Amino acid sequence: MRRLILASTALLLVAPLRSQTPPSPASIAGRLTANALKADVSFLASDALEGRGTPSRGLNIAAEFIASQFRRAGLEPAGDDGYFQTADFDQVAASTEALTLMADANGETVRAAPGGIRFLETAGADFDGIPVLHVAIDRPGALESLAAGAARGKALVVEVPEGGRALVRRIPEMAGRLQAALTIVLGLPAMGPAQTERLRSVPATTPAAPCLIVSDAAFRKAVLAPGAKVSAHVPPPAVTPVKLRNVIGVLRGADPALRDSYVLVTAHYDHLGIRGSGPGDHIYNGANDDASGTASVLEIAETLAALPERPKRSVVFMTFFGEELGEVGSHYYAAHPVFPLSKTAADLNLEQLGRTDETGVGVRTAQYYLTGFDFTDLAPVLRQAAKPFGIRVVNDKEHNEPYFRQSDNYAFAEAGVPSTTIAVAYQFSDYHQPGDEWPKLDYDNMAKVDAAVALGVWEVASNPDAPAWNAKNPKTEGFRGKR
Ligand SMILES: [Zn+2]
Numbered sequence: 001m002r003r004l005i006l007a008s009t010a011l012l013l014v015a016p017l018r019s020q021t022p023p024s025p026a027s028i029a030g031r032l033t034a035n036a037l038k039a040d041v042s043f044l045a046s047d048a049l050e051g052r053g054t055p056s057r058g059l060n061i062a063a064e065f066i067a068s069q070f071r072r073a074g075l076e077p078a079g080d081d082g083y084f085q086t087a088d089f090d091q092v093a094a095s096t097e098a099l100t101l102m103a104d105a106n107g108e109t110v111r112a113a114p115g116g117i118r119f120l121e122t123a124g125a126d127f128d129g130i131p132v133l134h135v136a137i138d139r140p141g142a143l144e145s146l147a148a149g150a151a152r153g154k155a156l157v158v159e160v161p162e163g164g165r166a167l168v169r170r171i172p173e174m175a176g177r178l179q180a181a182l183t184i185v186l187g188l189p190a191m192g193p194a195q196t197e198r199l200r201s202v203p204a205t206t207p208a209a210p211c212l213i214v215s216d217a218a219f220r221k222a223v224l225a226p227g228a229k230v231s232a233h234v235p236p237p238a239v240t241p242v243k244l245r246n247v248i249g250v251l252r253g254a255d256p257a258l259r260d261s262y263v264l265v266t267a268h269y270d271h272l273g274i275r276g277s278g279p280g281d282h283i284y285n286g287a288n289d290d291a292s293g294t295a296s297v298l299e300i301a302e303t304l305a306a307l308p309e310r311p312k313r314s315v316v317f318m319t320f321f322g323e324e325l326g327e328v329g330s331h332y333y334a335a336h337p338v339f340p341l342s343k344t345a346a347d348l349n350l351e352q353l354g355r356t357d358e359t360g361v362g363v364r365t366a367q368y369y370l371t372g373f374d375f376t377d378l379a380p381v382l383r384q385a386a387k388p389f390g391i392r393v394v395n396d397k398e399h400n401e402p403y404f405r406q407s408d409n410y411a412f413a414e415a416g417v418p419s420t421t422i423a424v425a426y427q428f429s430d431y432h433q434p435g436d437e438w439p440k441l442d443y444d445n446m447a448k449v450d451a452a453v454a455l456g457v458w459e460v461a462s463n464p465d466a467p468a469w470n471a472k473n474p475k476t477e478g479f480r481g482k483r
Contacts, residue, residue: 040295053273075249105225123208124236156180166405255312267293268323311461330408354441416482
């Protein structure tokens with residue numbers, strides 16, 4: 001390996017001009033090392049960064065680190081403040097402890113257990129015995145089809161199908177259009193410790209009415225009974241303005257005609273922060289989720305920037321805040337794009353690249369998954385680029401579609417940009433637990449996967465034909481023709 005590095009360094013010294021021939025796999029593999037990835041992940045996922053909650057001091061330190069690595073790689077800054085794209089939000093803090101939510105049905109009153117309530121949106125509210133409007137959503141558009149004001153003075157009770165997390169994001173906005181006094185979302189598990197803080201965009205796009213995710217079987221039964229009435233007391237939340245940051249750097253493309261179009265390589269740099277109290281570990285380090293993706297963005301940037309060969313299109317390296325709160329940073333970018341979405345050829349998003357011990361599968365190396373595998377024509381290009389590294393690009397037929405909707409690539413899909421998330425394992429034992437720590441990652445495997453992804457990015461960025469949605473797949477209908 002040492003000999004290989006010396007050889008490619010020599011090549012770099014004599015190469016007089018940037019050329020557009022593809023880089024050799026060896027020149028990529030020699031630059032993208034397991035130790036560099038381990039260095040990045042061990043810092044980002046250290047206890048000192050306190051789990052990189054959005055917002056937090058640890059998150060800000062992570063952002064500074066990412067910017068410093070972009071600086072090292074020589075990327076052009078593309079934010080409003082150097083590499084930072086600054087976003088104004090309100091942090092809205094509410095507690096479920098002082099909240100009461102009750103359903104009256106058949107002469108019985110059932111109070112929802114506070115531990116089974118999560119806020120999607122909050123505002124102070126007091127209601128006594130208001131009627132219920134029940135809507136089951138099993139597809140995008142179910143709420144949109146109701147008339148504006150249809151839930152005025154009512155509790156809107158929305159049933160979400162299993163795996164319907166992506167449908168949830170728009171519920172507060174829809175509830176606002178329907179003028180619901182209060183919205184109750186049923187059908188989602190109350191995951192993790194109760195979240196007391198939410199982010200609200202400034203200016204607010206949703207009206208101030210509470211929207212609650214409730215998982216409590218007795219309450220569910222009562223609120224769905226015919227003639228049910230709802231009573232609620234929601235204390236007003238505390239509101240604090242915060243500044244959040246996406247971190248963005250650009251490697252300029254070589255082709256005069258194509259350099260003003262862009263391939264995005266993205267990951268989220270936030271995680272869950274510190275949650276809970278009492279004995280034990282409360283720092284959610286997020287090493288695999290998603291310090292591994294962030295480190296990969298950094299090292300792929302460093303590697304591609306150091307090569308004598310430049311791709312034709314420009315490559316934008318970007319890390320997002322707020323994924324764990326509902327892909328907030330990527331949706332912010334899609335609403336405030338630095339580079340025109342019409343000129344954005346693709347988003348390759350990186351998640352969970354370090355753990356190879358997939359739940360229910362066992363250890364599996366030398367491969368990665370693509371979400372939305374046949375939604376676009378990205379797979380064949382990435383597959384070809386991965387071959388010289390001995391890496392297989394696998395279509396997990398059961399999981400590739402649900403996970404397509406569960407990461408930052410989805411904000412780009414909704415905006416019409418062909419996108420995918422690259423992951424080594426979808427499920428792993430420490431997912432969203434304090435035990436997601438850096439020593440558990442396989443960095444040798446990660447370096448090989450990242451090398452394969454780096455060449456794949458180069459090829460996607462250099463192909464004169466931009467990636468396209470697969471028009472033969474009806475599931476891409478909502479993403480096509482958006483730009
Ligand atoms: Zn993640």
